[in-house]
Amino acid sequence: MAQFFNVLPPDEARAQWLAQITHRTGDTPDPGALERAAAAQDVILAGTIPSPEDLPAFCRSAVDGYAVRAVDTFGASDSQPAYLTVTGEARMGEVVTATIEPGQAYLIHTGAMIPAGADAVVMVENTQPAVEQEVEVLRRVAPGENVLQIGEDVRQGAPALPDGTLIRPQDIGALLALGLGGEQHPIPIRQKPRLALFSTGDELVPPDQTPGPGQIRDINSTTISAMAARHGARPDRQGIIRDDPEALSMAMRIALAPPDAADLVVVTAGSSVSARDMTADVINGLVEHFGGPGVLVHGVAIKPGKPTILAVIGGKAVLGLPGNPVSAMVAFWLFGIPALFHTMGAPMPFRPRMQAVLTANIPSSAGREDYVPVALAEEGETITATPIFGKSNLIFTLVRAGGLAKVPLNTTGLQAGDTVSVYSFPG
């Protein structure tokens, strides 16, 4: 029932996993959604929003100047100005009822309504006051020049924002400009995915307790939930579970049970072979009750993070992370965050990657993708990346890092002076 693959490349492993995870399709019109987005929460649109009106709704001037009939300015130059009669002034926010006849101009402020008859605006810099009520136009304008046309930003009925949009400040602005998002026109949004998080390990104590000899504080629950919260999830930290298959199985059954079943279950396990095998066995034991396919991938060709487990139980994503805090964060970044977007039916946002020049060699092995913490610096237009020294399970290697340098799959390492892709971490 469960399929095992041996250390797949990460892109292939992720694609196989996501393909089997169901995603939410329901939508909830939510009058508070835009305010939450404005308060820096991640909000995802459910369904494409058509524009209810033309934007702008009227012809507006893009500059300070004179609204004119473009034809009246043809041939105008410094030496041969066109002389036009100024018949009035259009201020912002005012209804302009005048009509511009041949030979006339209308003083206009940026953003004000273009009078009827006018089809262009001459910038004030290209004019000169003449006798009273007259202006000299020193440069010709083309029809439409410096005019924002009705619907030039977006036309009524055109798609304003696509399904699955992660709402950024400019998207908030676009929705508000169209009168959308408030009480009267709430926008439909995806419910936040619920992330259930378990830390397993007999050596763990909660972070607010003092560890005894041989024990350490559990930090993975909090680092992973902090990463998930930054991407619109509802993290639900379930605490520490002893290395006991029965206890873990029971906890996961509760997390996956309706009505508020987790969309993604994350188990951080010890990094020992026995701890990893226990997690995989417990996951496969849930197939009978919830449906499969169970564990799809047990081991990925990445460093750190090789012992990652990718599983699907009844269409829900289950992710087994290595217990070491750096591996857990890197593997969650590579697999957990894309899974959160997938469960919301939203495209994974583009991850900015910088091109940086390495200041020291990075050894690697072909057939493995490495993510190496680096410190970043700017030297003029060049960004330099200096690998952070330290074993891969030390959390302070990430604390001291400005990003992660990627050593591609089929590279045996990179040399000082090579250009390397660096990702902000965790972004």
Next chain:
Amino acid sequence: MAQFFNVLPPDEARAQWLAQITHRTGDTPDPGALERAAAAQDVILAGTIPSPEDLPAFCRSAVDGYAVRAVDTFGASDSQPAYLTVTGEARMGEVVTATIEPGQAYLIHTGAMIPAGADAVVMVENTQPAVEQEVEVLRRVAPGENVLQIGEDVRQGAPALPDGTLIRPQDIGALLALGLGGEQHPIPIRQKPRLALFSTGDELVPPDQTPGPGQIRDINSTTISAMAARHGARPDRQGIIRDDPEALSMAMRIALAPPDAADLVVVTAGSSVSARDMTADVINGLVEHFGGPGVLVHGVAIKPGKPTILAVIGGKAVLGLPGNPVSAMVAFWLFGIPALFHTMGAPMPFRPRMQAVLTANIPSSAGREDYVPVALAEEGETITATPIFGKSNLIFTLVRAGGLAKVPLNTTGLQAGDTVSVYSFPG
């Protein structure tokens, strides 16, 4: 009293402005700070945090294998294994009291305590079971190999996190690993800067009202506060103010008055010359009451955003933004966000920039920095950037964009095929 400069380059304008803005130095120990950081809020550390203990606190194994005295493995190979006597097993979370004598080994799990006497761990892959209670070691280990030493992550008393740190998930992990951040050991954090926001313009109506002819909805208040909220500020939207110097002056006096004076006052004005001049005059009128120097910069060599006003009133930052929504967002990104970090005494985080290949020409003028909305795509390892067509005051140019391409100050434009720096926007 006030100094005027004509269209400075943006980096120079920003530096002159920030140099005159006071920043918060007080700190507040806050037991809820780490949980807020975990809930994706921006939290900034006030003061350097020294590590209260060694991390790790005991010697731990980095792998599954056998704890040994390294000297006992010298010369070991596949053909000439070293035979060691296995005297016990160290599990995670257990106190290990055994001492390893010459010729002995101890089965050990990843993360478990290294027994006394042992100074290295042989990975299980490099061993082979021999007769009962014996293991064949097939490869030599160096002293310290596969062992996490006491204090290897961070030493007691060493600075764990520097003053002004914007707390990321890995920083949360580091603090928790050291027992910091909870009720018993709250961390000192900077108070969030307060941002007072005014929109001026006779053409504006609140976004939930239907604009009449010649009117538009005010979106700048919300887009700017959404950007500020993403960087740890407390945005305080004060609504729309008519184009009336008295009304604007009164509103700004209230915003700047103790005890909860705004750290940054933002006024989005119309883009017309008269609206900009009114804002500058009102700002300079406040100098008498609050202290100067008033308007420092009126116009910056950027597009969009040229009419930006940078001012300081009594040590507080005042920023006049152009009224057009794209210019307002770009100028707030270039000036407002660095000012927020400055008021918190925190270094401005590194802004990731991608190197992308342009698919079309971008015209520009030397002496001006342009930020052009672009759509991003990946073609193999190459990122391509396609300029978004449209006038610079259309909000949908930003909606359709994945980032902003920067045309440097001393460039007359870029050609299709050129490499260009692209920033995520607003990041």
